[in-house]
Amino acid sequence: MLILIVVNMLGNNQNRRDYKTMESRNYFGCRVIQRSDSDTTAFFVFYARAKDIKEWAGVRRVQDFSEGTQRPFRESRVKAITRFINSDSKNTIPNNVLLAFGPSGARFTSLNKEVSDCLSEVDPYNNCDGQLTWGILSFSFEQNLPEHLRPAFIVDGQHRIFGISDFQGEDLPVLAVTLLDASLEEQAFQFIVINNKAVRVPTDNVKAIIANLDEESLQSRLLKAGVRYGDTSPVLRDINDLLISPFRGLLDWPYNKVGQKLVPLTAIEQALRYIRSVFPFLDEDEDSMTEFFCSIWMSISKNYSSLWGKENKFMTKVNINALNEFVIDRLQKAWEFGLVDIFSSESVETQVVEKAIGQVPEEFWQAEWSIRIQDNANVRKMIKEDLEQIIRNERLREVWHAKLQLPAMND
16 A cells, blocks of 8 residues: 555656656655754655666765865775675675755655555654654756756765666665755765764774684685775785786785785785885775775786786896885875876876886896896895986987996996
8 A cells, every 4th residue: 555655656766857858856765853953954764776876966076166075086995895796795785875955955745644544553653753754755857967066965975876886786776864955064064973983993893793703704705895804904815816906816825726826925015015105095095005006017017018927037026016116106206296196097007107117118127137136125226226217218318228237238
């Protein structure tokens, strides 16, 4: 009976188009007024598919608009959400996204009487009558509007919405809470409160939680999903496993049971430490760290494809770390001058090739070197100095190997 009532009010909740430019939406859910203060902003709770929400909920980011209430968009976080969903068919995201309609942005129609009549033997308000109202939220919008002009805005959860939408395996629904008739001040307040209260679970708490569970199975699932388990970071596993990583199957560590085991794990650990020392804000953002590292080295592996993945001086630990430091130092300067977005893999890859390694020929590593390859600071320093000299030679239009220390070549 209730289903018939809702269907009659909603009509067909597919995209309804007027003059080929307008669409409308109608969602069944409950309006909640949490506090007794008459100035309290009400909110509406409902489920909808992430791809659907993405069509009508936009984002106002602080770097684009003075009234923006969202942090910068990070491609790495979106990809991490998609990987999380894709890594295991049991993985879900049950927590809600927070949206907001401005004043008069949507219309709420109560269905309390109809719901009560259909559910006479239970309390449909869960003892919250007076503060909870079942009904329909309705609104219309023009197709293909820019994000900042859409009828609703994402206050918290932009990366979840985009990441879940990008997952192609299923059309997933998400729990949504949307503020109704919310001022910009209220939207900003909620965003700040939510994002200032997030605290990582301490290692001891994690271990206590799983004390009576299958720890090995849970650890494997967490790392596969890209979630830190205690002191174990998923970054190394991602670098070993992900298709976007050129080191896939190349790391020498017990986890890699079928790969070449060509690159010492300590080489990657040292490279990551250097990145964290230059960009310390990546230390708490492992998704972006993984994306950044893989973008750099995917560019390098493509540029030197004839050397990559083979037993040679290019793939030694000392060269990997020297080349990593050389590239990171140049990316730091480019980032400080606003020439590269380190949270965009495309921007990073372009900068690495065009400004860091594009002028360094593979002959540098194919030539005989005047010293024996050893993993120490002196050799690493000499490699970096030669790489810098090659760049200077290019700019001065000299032969690439002029004034180099390592290649045993005549100028």
